[in-house]
Amino acid sequence: MTTSGPLTDDGLVQLLTPTGERVDHPDYTPRVAHLDDEALRGLWRDMVLVRRFDTEATALQRQGELGLWAQCLGQEAAQVGSGRALAPQDYVFPSYREHGVAHTRGLDLTELLRLFRGVDHGGWDPTDVNFHLYTLVIGSHTLHATGYAMGVQRDGAVGTGDPGRDTAVVTYFGDGATAQGDVNEALVFAAVNNAPLVLFCQNNQWAISEPTTRQARVPLAARGPGFGVPSVRVDGNDVLACYAVTAEALERARSGGGPTLVEAFTYRMGAHTTSDDPSRYRSAAEEDYWRQRDPIDRLTTYLTATGALTDAFRAEVEAEADALGERTRTFVRALGRPETSTMFEHVYATPHAVVDAERAWFEQYEASFAGGEQR
Known part of the structure; x- marks a missing residue:
């Protein structure tokens, strides 16, 4: 870990150390004071189930059942912690690996797989869960x-x-997205309009193969003040700190205080997607360093030490995870293959001449193969 630049851990909000010890923070400890043992076990359960689902989806892609998969391995605390701080009326705009947030919003995780199998443009109705x-x-x-x-x-x-x-709105994005014009324009509009928005950056340190050090010379959260947006850096592997920081930002947004930029400093323990090979651009030593800071392990250590994580509860969650794994496999393999013509559906909300012409051409093209003839 560096002491300066975009990878520094200086100034990170932390309530639970990598070794599972609770630490006090004058501003953020009060925001998790209401989380009793049952609530903490719930956060642990969330992360365990999300990781199991993530593992199953990765295996399904390797078996040819999914076209692609984007892992959230190692980022469970940032997602579950922030997601559990949301109110029912809050609305989430995710990128493509926010599986933990989807879980906290009540979305059946298997619905995510329609997109990655290529049978649907999305797979769920966003208005059902505000996701x-x-x-x-x-x-x-x-x-x-x-x-x-x-x-x-x-x-x-x-x-x-x-x-x-x-109501507050939350949008999730990675460190690589901060180099895109769209994110900077969003900060401009959110700031000048005092929009009730939380911009939640999961800095997992790698934009595919490009490290954060190739994207910034200072912590990403330092960009917020330049737009007039309050910013905070949080230990993204600390589920309690992520909950507390997000709760504060949501409160500011809902009360009319405007936007907040949150940088959750975490690590993408897996590949960018299943088409990526991280061994080509990062070292095993780096991965091992972050493996020792696993977000689930640190909460496990804390709850075990306090006696809140019993063997019976662990067995219960393990059984639930096994059932989720089996249901995930069964769901994907039953999806089948849609008619290719469905790719033209739902492109626009209203009829579109160009799409109609392309559909007609495609239907004619497919018909040309009838009877074994091809032209």
């Missing part, structure tokens, strides 16, 4: 989130003092 469809274009969804937040603001659902009405 938008995954976005594969890097950074573009941060503008969608900003616009949505401005809409929430204009609808009068901010700063009313009604905890069931006041």
Whole structure:
């Protein structure tokens, strides 16, 4: 770990050390004071289940059942901690590896796999769980989130003092996206409009094969003040700190205090996607360093030491994880293959002449193979 630059751990908000010890923070400890043993076990369960699902999806891709998969291995604390701080009315704009956030919003994780199998443009109705469809274009969804937040603001659902009405919007993106113009434009619009938006950057230190040191010379959170956006850096492998920091940012947004940039400093323990080979650009020593800072292990150590994590509960969650794994495999293998013509559906909300012409050409092209003839 460096002492300066974008990889420094100086100034990170931390409530649970890598060795599983609770530490006090004057601003953020009070924000997790209400989390009793049952709630902490719930966070541990969330992370374990998400990791099991992630592992199953990776295996399914290797077996040819999925076209691609983006792992969230190592980022469970950032996602579960921030996701559990959300209120039901809050709205999330994810990128494409926010499986932990999807879980906390109540989305059946198997629905994520329709996209990665290539049978659906998304797989779920965003309005059911206030969790938008995954976005594969890097950074573009941060503008969608900003616009949505401005809409929430204009609808009068901010700063009313009604905890069931006041709404915040959260958008998740990686460190690589911060080099995109869209993210910077989102910060501009969010700032000048005082939008109720939390921009949550999971800095997993690698934009595919490009390290954060090739993207910035200072911590990514330092960009926020330049736009007039309050910023905070948090230990992204500390589920308690991620919960606390996000809770504060959400409170600011819902009360009319405007946007916040959160940088969760974590590590992508797996590959960028299953088409990537991280051994070509990073060392085994680096991976081992972060493996010792595993977000699930540190909470396991703490809960075991306090007696909150019993053998019975661990066995219960293990059985639940096994059932999730089996259900995931069964779900994917039953999806089948859609008609190729369905690729033209849902491209636009209304009829579109170009799409109609392309569909007609494709139907004619497919028909040309009838009877074994090809032209």
